[in-house]
Amino acid sequence: MQGQGHAQPVQRPPHDAVLVLLRVVFVTMAVCSAGFLAWAMLLRLAVVTRRSVDFGLLVAVAAADVLSIVLLGTEPGDEVHTAGGYVGITLLFGTLLLGVVYYLVADVRHFQRQREAYRAQAQAPAYGYPPAAAPYATGTTGQGTQPPIPAPPQPPIPAPPQRPAPVRIDQVRAELDELSDYLRKHDGHREGDHEGGR
Incomplete structure (x- = not known):
């Protein structure tokens, strides 16, 4: 039987300056190559997010x-004159524009979610340990400093409801009971045959 293991810890996201630098580098590379390297920024995004959509x-x-590239390569001269060439250049720049917009939006959202998950993980108490002790409030009067006064207690956090035993356990118990009854009956017949043989 297997339990539900522990949740994987969320990695600390990189610093904002590093993320901005990477975004600038990949977008600049795609734009300076006139869209021929637009796939590089989407490769980085797919590796980071590990989503099948990306x-x-x-x-x-x-x-x-x-x-x-194939459509532009079929042009007879250095300039675009044919319909295939126009389709190729439109496809190239359209892919570049849509790729840059999608890359920036998806990358920013991914790291925002990762940062929020990291904060929530850092604020959650460790499993099996009580939450941190309540902070003390100090006050001053005209005559001097008062001793520390405990802060009001926080309302207790309700325990998660107990889940009923899965139906599979009941099914396994029933099968084991049937097996043990069968074995008892089978062993009883054997002992009778053995004694009768003597």
Whole structure:
């Protein structure tokens, strides 16, 4: 039987300056490459968030970049003259614009959620230990300092409700009872045969 293990601890998010620097670097790289490296920022996002949506978007952007390169490569000269070339350049810049917006929004949201989860984890009492002692309030009067006065007690936190035993346990008990009855009957027949054989 397995219990529900402990929740994984939330890692401390990187400092805001580091996150801003990384965002600037990846967006600049995508823009300076005219969109040909737009997949790099989405690769970073997918690795950080580990969401299947982000990995799917990474594949879509990489495919759009490859398609736009193929369409632009079929142009006969240095300038865009054909419909395929216009489609390729539109696809390239459209992917760049949408990729940058999605990357920035998703990255900011991910690290905001991680920061909130880290704060909540840091404020929660450790499992099995009572919450920290109530702080003391001090006051002063005209004659001097009063001794520390305990702060009013906090209302008790209700214990989580006990979950009823799972139905699976009852089913296993019933099966074990049936098995033990069967074995008793089977052993009884054997002993009778053994004694009759003597």
